[in-house]
Amino acid sequence: MERDRxxxxxxxxxxxxxxxxxxxxxxxxxxxxxxxMRHAFNLLRDNPDIGVILLDMMMPEMDGYEAxxxxxxxxxxxxxxxxxxxxxxxxxxxxxxxxxxxxDYLSKPVDVDALLELLQKx
Numbered sequence: 001m002e003r004d005r006x007x008x009x010x011x012x013x014x015x016x017x018x019x020x021x022x023x024x025x026x027x028x029x030x031x032x033x034x035x036x037m038r039h040a041f042n043l044l045r046d047n048p049d050i051g052v053i054l055l056d057m058m059m060p061e062m063d064g065y066e067a068x069x070x071x072x073x074x075x076x077x078x079x080x081x082x083x084x085x086x087x088x089x090x091x092x093x094x095x096x097x098x099x100x101x102x103x104d105y106l107s108k109p110v111d112v113d114a115l116l117e118l119l120q121k122x
Contacts, residue, residue, distance in 0.1 A: 006030045006049045007119075010040045010067075011056040011085070016108070020054065023112050029119070037062040041070075044077060052122050054115075057086035057097060068101035081122040085110060 007029050011017050014035070021031040032047055034040035036059060044050060053071075057064030064084060071077045084097035087108040094105045104118050 006032065006047065006051050008032050008034060008040060008043055008047070008050045008053045010034045010037065010053060010059070010064075012036060012059040013056070016056070016085075016110075020110065020115075023115075027116060036060075037067045037070075040067070044080075050080070052119065053080060053082045054085050055082050055102070057084050064097075064102075065100045072101040083115075083118055083122075 005028060007024060009017055009020055009024075009031050011020075011033075012035050017033045017035070021033060024031050032043055032050065034043050038061070040053075055064045055067060064086070068082060068084075071080065071082065081103045082101065084100075084102035084105045085108060086093065086097065086105070093107075097105045103122065106115055106118070
């Protein structure tokens with residue numbers, strides 16, 4: 001499978017994983033789900049073909065901001081595109097995600113057309 005067609009989907013809500021996985025698989029993407037960052041880092045090591053990460057910013061244990069910091073400090077993942085996905089849609093949240101190291105930002109509920117457009121750009 002092409003690198004840019006494999007997506008690591010990190011979200012602590014199984015309903016979000018289910019819905020996004022169904023939509024993305026129907027569009028030909030390979031979706032690799034993780035419910036926390038510990039699992040996500042293991043999946044990244046085991047799946048070098050992952051081309052993008054969809055990252056929930058508000059998760060227990062390690063949130064997306066902390067995860068982005070670790071990803072951007074690691075030479076292997078520094079350039080891996082990350083799209084921040086969050087229920088936070090307040091003024092300044094987009095900028096906060098981008099300054100933390102995300103390549104782009106989507107608010108929940110995810111607009112599928114906007115997501116697909118972002119995936120085409122990356």
